[in-house]
Amino acid sequence: xxxxxxxxxxxxxxxxxxxxxxxxxxxxxxxxxxxxxxxxxxxxxxxxxxxxxxxxxxxxxxxxxxxxxxxxxxxxxxxxxxxxxxxxxxxxxxxxxxxxxxxxxxxxxxxxxxxxxxxxxxxxxxxxxxxxxxxxxxxxxxxxxxxxxxxxxxxxxxxxxxxxxxxxxxxxxxxxxxxxxxxxxxxxxxxxxxxxxxxxxxxxxxxxxxxxxxxxxxxxxxxxxxxxxxxxxxxxxxxxxxxxxxxxxxxxxxxxxxxxxxxxxxxxxxxxxxxxxxxxxxxxxxxxxxxxxxxxxxxxxxxxxxxxxxxxxxxxxxxxxxxxxxxxxxxxxxxxxxxxxxxxxxxxxxxxxxxxxxxxxxxxxxxxxxxxxxxxxxxxxxxxxxxxxxxxxxxxxxxxxxxxxxxxxxxxxxxxxxxxxxxxxxxxxxxxxxxxxxxxxxxxxxxxxxxxxxxxxxxxxxxxxxxxxxxxxxxxxxxxxxxxxxxxxxxxxxxxxxxxxxx
Numbered sequence: 001x002x003x004x005x006x007x008x009x010x011x012x013x014x015x016x017x018x019x020x021x022x023x024x025x026x027x028x029x030x031x032x033x034x035x036x037x038x039x040x041x042x043x044x045x046x047x048x049x050x051x052x053x054x055x056x057x058x059x060x061x062x063x064x065x066x067x068x069x070x071x072x073x074x075x076x077x078x079x080x081x082x083x084x085x086x087x088x089x090x091x092x093x094x095x096x097x098x099x100x101x102x103x104x105x106x107x108x109x110x111x112x113x114x115x116x117x118x119x120x121x122x123x124x125x126x127x128x129x130x131x132x133x134x135x136x137x138x139x140x141x142x143x144x145x146x147x148x149x150x151x152x153x154x155x156x157x158x159x160x161x162x163x164x165x166x167x168x169x170x171x172x173x174x175x176x177x178x179x180x181x182x183x184x185x186x187x188x189x190x191x192x193x194x195x196x197x198x199x200x201x202x203x204x205x206x207x208x209x210x211x212x213x214x215x216x217x218x219x220x221x222x223x224x225x226x227x228x229x230x231x232x233x234x235x236x237x238x239x240x241x242x243x244x245x246x247x248x249x250x251x252x253x254x255x256x257x258x259x260x261x262x263x264x265x266x267x268x269x270x271x272x273x274x275x276x277x278x279x280x281x282x283x284x285x286x287x288x289x290x291x292x293x294x295x296x297x298x299x300x301x302x303x304x305x306x307x308x309x310x311x312x313x314x315x316x317x318x319x320x321x322x323x324x325x326x327x328x329x330x331x332x333x334x335x336x337x338x339x340x341x342x343x344x345x346x347x348x349x350x351x352x353x354x355x356x357x358x359x360x361x362x363x364x365x366x367x368x369x370x371x372x373x374x375x376x377x378x379x380x381x382x383x384x385x386x387x388x389x390x391x392x393x394x395x396x397x398x399x400x401x402x403x404x405x406x407x408x409x410x411x412x413x414x415x416x417x418x419x420x421x422x423x424x425x426x427x428x429x430x431x432x433x434x435x436x437x438x439x440x441x442x443x444x445x446x447x448x449x450x451x452x453x454x455x456x457x458x459x460x461x462x463x464x465x466x467x468x469x470x471x472x473x474x475x476x477x478x479x480x481x482x483x484x485x486x487x488x489x490x491x492x493x494x495x496x497x498x499x500x501x502x503x
Contacts, residue, residue, distance in 0.1 A: 001203070001204065001244070002082075003048070003082070003083070003085075004204075004206070004246045004276055004277065004305070005047075005048030005049035005084075005085055005277055006048060006276065006277055006278070006300050006301045006302075006304040006305060007047040007048055007049065007277070007278060007280050007297050007300050007301055008047065008048075008049040008050070008051055008087070008248065008277050008278070008279050008280065009038070009041040009045070009047040009049070009050045009051065009279075009280045009281075009285065010050075010051040010053070010250070010279045010280065010281050010282075011029075011034065011037075011051065011052075011053045011282070011353060012252065012279070012281040012282055012283075012377065013029070013282060013351065013352030013353040013377060013502070014252050014253065014257070014281050014282050014283040014352070014377045014381075014501055014502045014503055015027065015029075015282035015283045015285070015286040015287055015352055015501075015502060016283065016286075016287050016493070016496035016497045016499070016500060016501055016502050017286050017287050017497060018286070019037070019282075019285070019286045020286060020290055021036075021037075021040055021044075027350070027352060027493075028350075028351065028352055028353070029282070029352060029353055030354060031058050031059070031060055031354050032060075034060065035060060035063060035066045035067060035070070038050045038052070038063075038067065038086065039067065039070075039071050039074065041280075041285070042074075042078065042084050043074060043078075044294075045280075045285065045293060045294060045297055046294065046297055046298060046301070047280055047297055048083075048084055048085065048301065049084070049085040049086075049087055049277065050084075050085070050086050050087070051087050051088075051089055051129070051279070052086055052087065052088050052089070053089045054088055054089060054090055054091050054100045054101075054103075054104045055089050055090065055091050055092065055131050058354045059100065059104075061103050061104075061107050063086070063107065064080075064086075064107065064110075064111035064114060064115070064124055064125065065111075065114060067080070067086075068080075068114060068115070068118060068120075068124075072118075075120075076120075079120065079121075079122045080115075080120075080122065080124040081115075081120075081122035081123050081124045081125070081126060082122040085127070086124065086125060087127050087128065087129060087171070088104050088107075088108070088125065088128045088129070089128070089129040089131060089173070090104055090105075090128050090129065090130055090131070090142070091104070091131075092130060092131050092132045092133075092138075094132070094134075094138065095131075095132050101145075102149075104128075105145070105146050105149050106149070106153070107125070108125040108126075108128075108146075108168070109149065109150055109153050109164045111124050111125050112124070112125070112164055112165060113158065113161060113164070116161075116162060123165060126165070126168065126169055127168065127169035127170075127171060127206075128142075128168055128169070128170060128171065129171040129173050129208060130142055130170060130171065130172055130173060131173045131175070132173065132175055133172035133173055133174055133175075133179075133186070134179060135186060135189070136186055136187075136189035136190035136192075136193050137193070139170050139172060139190050139193075140190070140193045140194070140197060142168070142170060143167075143168065143170065143194075143197065143198075144197075146166070146167075146168050147166045147167070150163075150164045150165065150166040151166060167198075169202075169206075171206045171207070171208050171248065172186065172187075172190070172207055172208060173208040173210060173250075174186070174207065174208065174209060174210065174230070175210040175213050175214055176213075176214055176217065176218075177214050177217075177218045177222050177223060177226035177324055177328060180209055180210075180214070180226040180227065180229065180230040181226055181229050181230065181233075181321060181324070183207055183209075183230045183233055183234060184233035184234065184236060184237045187205060187207065187234070187237050188237065188241075190202075190205075191241060191243065201241075201243060202243060203243075203244075204243065204244040204245070204246060205243060205244070205245050205246070206245070206246045206247070206248055206276075206277065207230075207234050207245065207247050207248070208247075208248040208249075208250065209227050209230050209231070209247060209248065209249050209250070210250050211223060211227065211249060211250050211251050211252070211257055211258040212250065212252055212256075212257040212258070212376035212377070212380075213376050214226060215256055215257065215376065215390075216373065216376045216379050216380075216390075217328075217332070218324070218327070218328035218331060218332065219327055219328055219330070219331030219332070219390075219393060219394045219395075219398075220255065220256050220390065220391045220395070220420075221323075221327045221331075221394070221395055221398055221410075221414070221417075222323075222324045222325075222327040222328040222331065224414050224417075225320050225323060225324050225327075225410070225413065225414065226324055227249065227272065228272075228310075228312065228320070228413055228414070229312065229317055229320055229321065229324075230247075231247055231272065231274050231275070231309060231310070232309070232310065232311050232312040232317065233317075234247050234274075235274060235309040235311060236311065246276035246277065247274060247275050247276055247277070248275070248276070248277040248278070248279075249272060249275050249277075249278055249279070250279045251268075251278055251279055251281070252279075252281050252283060252284075252376075252377070252380075252501065252503075253281070253283040253284055253287070253500065253501040254380055254384070254424075254499070254501050254503070255389075255391050255420040255421075255423055255424050256380050256383075256389070256390045256391045256424070257376060257377070257380055257503070259416075259420060259423075260278060260279075260284065261283075261284060261288065261296075261500070262284065262288045262292040262293050262295070262296035263288075263292070263296075265296050265299050265300060265303070267415075267416055267419070269300075269303055269304065269307050270415060270416075271414075271415055271416050273307040273308055273309055273310050274307060274308065274309025274310065275304060275307065276304055276305065277304070278300060278304065280297065280300075282352065283500065283501040283502065284296075287497075287500040287501060288500065312413065316409055316413070319405075319406060319409055320409065320410070320413065322406075323398070323402065323406060323409075323410055326398055326401055326402075327394055327395075327398040328394075330394035330397045330398050330401075330445075330449075331393055331394030331398075332394075333445075334393050334394055334442055334445045334446060334449075335393065336442075337440065337441075337442025337443075337445070338436075338440065338442045338443060338446075339373070340440075341436060341439075341440055341443075342379075342382055342383070344482045344483055344485070344488070345382035345383075345385060345386060345478070345482060345488070345492075346374045346378055346379070346382050347485060348482075348485045348488040348489045348492055349374075349377075349378045349381050349382055349385075349489070349492055349502070349503065350489055350492065350493060350502070352502065376503070377502060377503035378503060379503065380503035381492060381496060381501075381502045381503025382492075382503070384427055384475075384495065384499060384503065385475060385478050385491065385492045385495050385496075386429070386432055386436075386475055386478055386479050386482075387427060387428055387429020387430075387431075387432040387433065387472060387475035387476070387478075387479075388428070388429070388432065388433055388436075388443075388446060389424035389425065389427050389428060391420060391421060391424035392421065392424060392425065392428070392446065392449055392450055392453060392461070393446055393449060394449060395421065395449050395452075395453050396448060396449035396450060396451060396452025396453035396454075396455075396456070397445070397448060397449055397452060399452060399453060399456045399457075400452045400456065407456070417457070418457045418458075418459065421453055421457055421459060421461075422457075422459050422461075424461075425450075425453075425459060425460075425461025425462070426461070426462070426463055426464055426465075426468045427463070427468065427471055427472070427475075427499060428450065428461040428462065428463075428472075429472050429475045429476060429479075430450075430461075430462075431476060432475060432476060432479045433446060433447060433450075434447075435479060436479075467498050468498075470498060471495050471498045471499060474491050474494055474495050474498070475495065477491055478491045478492065478495070
């Protein structure tokens with residue numbers, strides 16, 4: 001069995017600060033810097049996996065050539081594909097034009113040739129992530145495309161070389177709360193189709209649970225509960241089929257996007273036992289002291305493989321599914337009502353990476369009303385920057401609508417609910433919310449959420465520290481300058497530094 005990495009560095013552009021390794025202090029990370037960034041993550045931070053993103057962004061197709069040519073001695077000792085792993089996130093051709101898919105698959109094949117020429121015994125690229133996976137047939141289609149391409153390339157372009165490996169390990173990235181609740185059915189069907197095509201079952205599976213995009217669509221509470229149901233069902237699938245599973249979660253720094261930071265490692269592992277790999281995004285790596293980042297990554301590498309999964313009873317699963325629907329409905333109705341007010345804020349959030357047109361769960365014409373939604377990082381940063389943390393939207397009304405038994409179940413399963421709400425509530429600006437509610441009654445629902453959540457969770461949402469007070473004051477100015485993109489962008493940058501994450 002190959003080594004399963006516990007930490008996966010990603011290119012998610014949520015950093016508030018410049019990377020510690022950028023001598024010019026630039027917060028924007030260009031495509032030309034991402035090769036060296038990958039090496040730095042492996043060598044300096046000791047992450048064991050790096051996601052190379054072909055989905056919705058510009059990717060350097062010469063990645064393996066550059067890594068091996070520029071850092072030969074390093075990879076001679078630290079074998080890519082054995083000790084450390086580069087994992088492509090492919091474009092989803094059902095949602096995005098497939099221009100990059102052929103290129104990415106060709107890179108996987110030619111990289112195998114290059115590694116063989118260098119006398120490296122390990123295939124450097126052998127596993128890929130398929131975003132927005134909705135069904136097993138999509139996974140099998142990727143298998144079949146790669147298999148055909150490998151045969152064609154070996155027979156027509158490099159017949160004098162050893163034939164290429166025709167098999168890819170596939171990681172289904174499941175995004176919506178609905179899809180996550182049905183992940184066991186997806187896995188069962190995938191195993192069936194895999195056995196029909198290849199004559200065997202997969203050796204192992206690494207199901208990938210999204211965190212940010214489903215939160216944007218369905219809200220924070222619904223997404224946390226969907227993640228938990230998915231984890232339970234993934235391990236139930238494993239117990240039934242005896243196929244080892246190693247779930248991955250994609251998490252950012254702020255609670256709305258997962259709440260994984262160097263100082264929250266213990267609470268995260270407690271909240272999501274059974275997770276085997278977590279994303280280490282840009283904010284985690286660059287917005288905290290380097291020593292604490294290294295220490296946190298080491299702890300994750302040591303502790304994640306040991307955590308024991310938690311199984312949720314069938315009865316409780318059904319009750320939690322009902323809570324998910326309820327909470328997502330409260331959140332979605334409110335988001336529909338406030339989206340127009342947020343458009344100027346969205347446009348002012350600074351960019352941190354080269355991205356193509358938005359794709360993902362919210363892409364391809366998906367919108368709220370007549371307004372297009374941005375990426376989750378932009379959305380989260382925008383709401384925080386006007387002093388209305390998105391974690392609180394729909395929360396209070398959802399909790400109040402629950403019967404006592406359901407509320408007890410939610411607080412039992414979501415151990416850090418109170419702490420996550422309290423942390424988000426430190427960035428609340430009640431004056432801004434009052435101003436917004438005067439001109440758009442949809443914001444009054446958020447006021448009700450806050451009142452209900454404070455009462456039920458026995459909290460008072462307000463700044464606690466001088467830094468949080470400074471953030472509150474800047475958020476007041478952000479609302480004043482919401483139609484001045486230049487000034488607003490400066491304020492958003494300042495607030496991002498204070499909360500140690502862009503979004």
